[in-house]
Amino acid sequence: MFTYETADQKEVRRFRIAQFNGRMATVTSGEAKVTGFVRSVLEQESSTPPRWTITIIPNTPKEEITPLRPTSRARPFAEDYL
Template sequence: MFTYETADQKEVRRFRIAQFNGRMATVKSGEETVTGFVRSVLEQESSIPQRWTITIIPTAPKDEIKPLRPGSRLRPFADDYY
């Protein structure tokens, strides 16, 4: 799990919407980028200004999709017709 802390209300709203709709969210913290499902958005009541702690369950990156069949064979010979 990845824990992220922010004070930006727009960002918190984006994470809450992603959590409610079951969509993945992406956050960039420093040089690290994490994509995954939002597990929780908790407000820290004792802090001023308001701060939220967001917990994300990261997902593994998908493998590249390989084409099922090779590309068209006509393209390499297209220059012969011009």
């Protein structure tokens, strides 16, 4: 799990909408970029200005699918017509 803390209300709203709709969200923290499903958005009531802690469950990046046959199958028997 990835925990992210922010004070930006627009960003918090985006995460809450992603959590409600079951969509993935992307967080960029420094050089790290994490994409995954939002598990929780918690407000820290004792802080001024208000801050939120967002928990994201990261998804592993999908591997690129390699074709089983590297050659084109558009005209497999073209040499038969010559």
